[in-house]
Amino acid sequence: MSIEPRAEVRSRPSATAGAVVDADEATSWADGATHEALLVIAEGITQLAGFEVAAVSVVRDSQHMQVMAVAGSDEARETLQGTFTPITRLMEELEHAQDWGMFKFVAHEALDSQVESWGWVPDIEPIDGDDAWHPMDLLVAPLYGPDGELRGTLSIDVPSDGRRPDEPHRRILNRYAEQAARALYIAVEREAFAEQVRVLSATREVVRNAARERNIGVMLEKIQPSLVEGFRALGMWVHTFDEDGHGLGAVYSGDGNRIQMPAHLVSIAERAAAASWRAQRVGMVSRHAPHDAQIAQVSDAEFQEILQFLEGIGVGSLLFVPMGAGRECLGSLVLTRALGDAEWTDAEVDAALEVGRDLGRAMLNARALERERELVRELKALDDYKSKLIATLSHELKSPLTAMLANIELLQHGEDLDPSASEVLAAVDRGAVRLVRVVEDLLLLAKVGDPHLPLLTRPVPLHDVVDDVVNLTSIADQRRVSVDVVGDLDDMVALGDPAEMDILVTNLVTNAMKYSGAGSPVTITLARAGEWVVLSVQDCGIGISPEDRHQLFREFFRSDSAQVKAQPGTGLGLTIVDRILTRHAGRIEVDSELGEGSTFRVFLPAP
Incomplete structure (x- = not known):
């Protein structure tokens, strides 16, 4: 059939053909309401425009569009729903197209008969006549928004009368295409807004979880589900720097597992995180990432090496998010998606940068609290040592002081004691009594200050x-x-x-x-x-x-x-x-x- 564009339905098996993803493997990013709105557009065409099959596709990033709604054929829906197509292939097909207003028509005669076709093709026999519709004919309307940007396409196939539309029929089709363009724009804008709300909600959840936890390891473990769900990621890992701003040489995932990365890739990540934080930007790594969206201060050779490493562990793309507070970069957050998943949206990139800032502040607070805890531990150890020292010295002083007082008392009651000696003994007695009082108070202080001493109330x-x-x-x-x-x-x-x-x-x-x-x-x-x-x-x-x-x-x-x-x-x-x-x-x-x-x-x- 000629549903959405030729590259998506029965294109040549070229190097770009692999960009098309089977419906079972594709991830639909539209919510239920958006899908219903697009399906109404497609069903309206099949019911009123004289064509039995219609499909609506939506641009998902700068390089791909995705089939979001198929009407009129269960077989076509099962084959096409959710598949991705490179936009460049659509443009290549339209180079051979006849201009029918909003619709562009590519006759099967303009195709290279030696190129193998694939995808869903309607099982119909062309009728007799020069205007007979051929199964390989393509009729597609690129749909643009008010800003002139391509938003999607409306493709139709299998005319009810078996013939290519004549001029009056084309005018009717163009009116439907105009309505479809307006409806698609509203649906896409609604979905983009819902996407922003979803991502920001996930961001707030991350911030709440991170702000309550003061231990960095536990904090990362708690935010991992929110980040993965909110950004629809395959997984995540975090690389934290030490107090001096240098990497720890280890990268950990949110579930507590250790990620084994080559040392030179860790060094690249450390350098890139600092540069990305200074620039306040999120980097991207994927086969389809625009050059200006790639990670800061990473050369083309390093980019290819990173990409090869990621694909080796089943990762198709990632967001590289710097984490920091003020001017200090504290590390990086990496969010990953599997091979074949859709590219990251602008809303997700913006939200990821906010997450990096929030996590940076949370990590800084956690580090400050950990330093305070360490200081408290040191002070407590010092206080315990002081208490033990006081108790030990007091015990050691008590026995000789008791002996001194006993001997002073014997001397004071002795016969023929010289008056001057009696005064000296009295002074010594007063001093010894004072020392005994100090020792007794020290022993009491050590007792009531002992945290291990049970209190029986x-x-x-x-x-x-x-x-x-x-x-x-x-x-x-x-x-x-x-x-x-x-x-x-x-x-x-x-x-x-x-x-x-x-x-x-x-x-x-x-x-x-x-x-x-x-x-x-x-x-x-x-x-x-x-x-x-x-x-x-x-x-x-x-x-x-x-x-x-x-x-x-x-x-x-x-x-x-x-x-x-x-x-x-x-x-x-x-x-x-x-x-x-x-x-x-x-x-x-x-x-x-x-x-x-x-x-x-x-x-x-x-x-």
Whole structure:
């Protein structure tokens, strides 16, 4: 038959004939609505124009068109539906055509009888007469859009009366061709818009998946299905550069498998990715790729080598997409299609570049997060080492200090002790006691700061803990500080470790007493705030400066204030409080003004 153009139906078996793809192997890129619209055009011709078979083809790229709708013959439809034809073959056929307006007619007499034909040819016998229609006759109307570009073709075959159309019949056919051209343009534009929406939707899905994942390997694994489906690709792989902007020498697919590529091809990809990112362009590799669409800074010889490698692994074409952020190229994304698949559309190329930018930003964020994680791991290891060192030194110091205090006590009670020696021993005793206090605080700090130490919690009545602390603290008598405990005391139960609760309250209360003047009040308040039990310790002492408040919970921190330095202390009490609260998933707030006092407010989980 003469359906769409001769090269598509029964062309010569030349080098370009292989571009035609069987219907079972071809991929139809039209959606259901577009196919229905084109089929209506073809069926209208068969019902009203006096021809029994009609086919509509659509230009798919700069070199090929595809049969999208066939009406009038099931046999023709099965043979032709979805097949691709080189546009150059259509133009070669039309060089022999008679101009019938929009339709072009190529009589079988103009063909080379020595050339073998193939495809679907109607099984009809020509009638008698000079105007009889021959099975090898070709009647095709190239259909152009408003911009003058070829959009497709309308081919018809098997006239109902068996004769070639006369002049009046040709005028009727031309009117149908004009209507078909308008309908085809609308259908193609609609399909192009739907294609853009589809690709952009896939792009958004990729961005959402990539933005949520901070591990590069897991990120690539998650986006692989979206990219392959959205771009209708055979597969994909990603080549990432290291921190210095050089290739890692390995390429990985989205499914976690490693792609084995020759080292020099990897080097070419590294160079091309950097050049493509600078130019902000996507490269293409295929037998039919226009020269200006090929990968940046890849020579013709390198292009052929890449093409040969791809065909060896069953890949017919690829998109080479640079990935980066700002001026930095971070690698490349490769999307592949199988041999015989359609070429990449402009919408897919534009969307691929956006994907490269989005993935570049996601990779940069993932790398930054990984560096932060590594730094956290290093800091944690350093903190663990510090804790172990403190614990070890404290244990080693405790035994000799205990021996020193025992011997000092023996010497102080000895007979005939010289008064000057007694003063020296008293000073040594005070120093040793201070060292013991530091060691005890260090051991306590190491204990409550150990992340491996299990926390055994139970309901703890805070009122009882506060009463025990106040009763056992002698500093109140020494400084004549008044202590008041207020609030709803009977129902103040926190969930925690009793021993650590006692340490927490002791440190807060003794701290308030220590830095309060003689006769100054200290108020301890217990209250409930939702799921929290709140312990507040308020004093009217020397207060804390804004600068010092930022360092209150740092180990060994003591203010430079002369009033603070006049009081004994290790600088570890508030650090221990903070560590205990961290273990109990609580928190602490501090309000303070110099010369007006301080309030420490602790939030502990209620049972």
